[in-house]
Amino acid sequence: MSGYSVTEPSPRQKWIAGALVIGYAVITILPLVWILITGFKSPSDSISYPPKVFFEPTLEGYVNLFTTRTRVSPETLESLPPPETWYDEIVRRNDLVIAGPSRYGERFLNSIVIGFGSTFLSIFLGTLAAYAFSRFKVPLKDDLLFFILSTRMMPPIAVAIPIFLMFRQLGLSDTHLGMILLYTAVNISLAVWLLKGFIDEIPLEYEEAALIDGYTRFQAFYKVVLPQAATGIASTAIFCLIFAWNEYAFAVLLTSGTAQTAPPFIPTIIGVGGQDWPAVAAGATLFLLPVMVFTILLRKHLLRGITFGAVRK
């Protein structure tokens, strides 16, 4: 038995900590796993009770997600030429034929455009504002910062009706631009505050060195401050994207046709041809992917970002 360390946790403490983390992970991941496997179930398996853990996987949910189908009489079905593709075949098993593509792809693309568009805009404006607040003598700086923060002191949906009326007046209802502006407006306070914290941590000397080295202030910002702030920008971007990506209430209220995002669309799948849970689950699974990929790509930054500034190097 070697001596113990004061700072290093004992094996038993490590074991308990590990068990807690794993337990928590299981609790959070379980619903996601359930959605993932439901996506591969047949509609009858998906609603069977007790729930089936072992089942025959099928892509029916995914096919139903991307298509609209019409019921045809068995005679007509037989008169059709043999199915050309695997998804034709899956659909015909239920006496259906594919009538056309669903709107999921379109909605998904809307989510991408609006989610990433508003994230980009929030970060762009947020970085400039945060830099100005951090470095320049802005009159009423503290009041302005408080005002920016105060925009988050009530749930955004509380102002849904004024926004609805405003959007109608300005012709922004159900447009990509309108949704991008709305999500940016909600995210900008978070972006300014988070990024200001990160930029405050970057010593002024780096910019001064660049100024001395013959660069303009904007070049110093762009070439020296921005690379230093990459960590903060990445973690802020993740938070902004997650909000814009998952936002449901405004999307229901303000979009219906051209600019509808995926979150309000997915539940509408339920109504088409019975309780099609596998299609809903498939839609949800695919919907999770972009944010997951984005977060995984930036997770190194995120980890450093959250603890940034806690300990001076």
Place this chain on the structure above:
Amino acid sequence: MARIVIKDVRKEFGDFTAVQASSFTIEDGEFFMLLGPSGCGKTTTLRMIAGLELPTSGEIYIDGEEVGQKPASQRDIAFVFQMFALYPHMNVRRNISYPLVSQGMGRAEVKARVAEVARILGIEDILDRPVGGLSGGDRQRVALGRAIVRRPKAFMMDEPLGALDAEFREHMSEELRALHDRMGATTVYVTHDQLEAMQMGDKIVVMNHGVVEQFGTPQDIYDKPATMFVADFIGAPAMNLMRFDGEVAPGATSLLYDGAEVAVPRMREGRRGALALGVRPEHVHLDDAAPHRGRIAAVEYLGTTQILTLETATGALKLRAPAAQVARVGETVGLRFNGRTLSVFDARSGAALASDLNAQGGGDG
């Protein structure tokens, strides 16, 4: 290479005046020290010369050109920061070449210049390393490299040795001075360490509370302090300032201090009232025949010398004596002042009175 003239430069931050109407001239090729305690305005002065702060009023000439209100990027000077401020996302080579890239210099020439600087500083082997893992000394060298690679008109250095440990600082200060002598470029160097200033500087400006207290060579500043602040700030231990009420007449060669005559350099100015007699610890000698007396209160042994702290009728006095001299705590000894080296101050204004030793006195700061 440039001569820098500072004329009536003043800097205010809101209600706070950081630098008050300062004027001095830095000759071409000089190693010039801005010395003072923290908050005295020396760094602000340096930053104004560099263009990182703009003066509230006054003029700054670099090479005959008035640059007071010009941005740093147009002044063609280099700056070495206390914390080095190496760009952390670049390796050593890119750090050093960065100022050249901003000038739009061709690749081949940048490469040649960086190689030359690396050779001068002995950092050829670390050129492709990231700056994150470098030792303090190497960071210092890279920061110097970034400064000299441009061949600027002048170098500004803001306590560049402050971030190094004591052992290495000594070595680096020699290296810095050697580099300066080799390149002959005007260098303005900020420090709060009077020893560093004396060691390295050709000229020193001593500042306090935003005011230039004295401007001169290290010898001048040490031997002929213009004010009581300078007398107290320079030297370790500092000059003894023995306060007394008395009188000194113009042309006098002695004054009455603590009941006995003390010889002083021939005075060119007279004053009556609160005075202070300035005497360096090495200019007081133990002499039982002398009229002034003191009791030894403490002895600090320093190897070749020892510092005695004496209690006298006008306050504590420090004396530097050879280590071999026998001195026991509690003993009362006679003190003889070296008359040619004494300064007399007006204790109210703090200014030195003009004498044959200190022709300028402290009248004009």
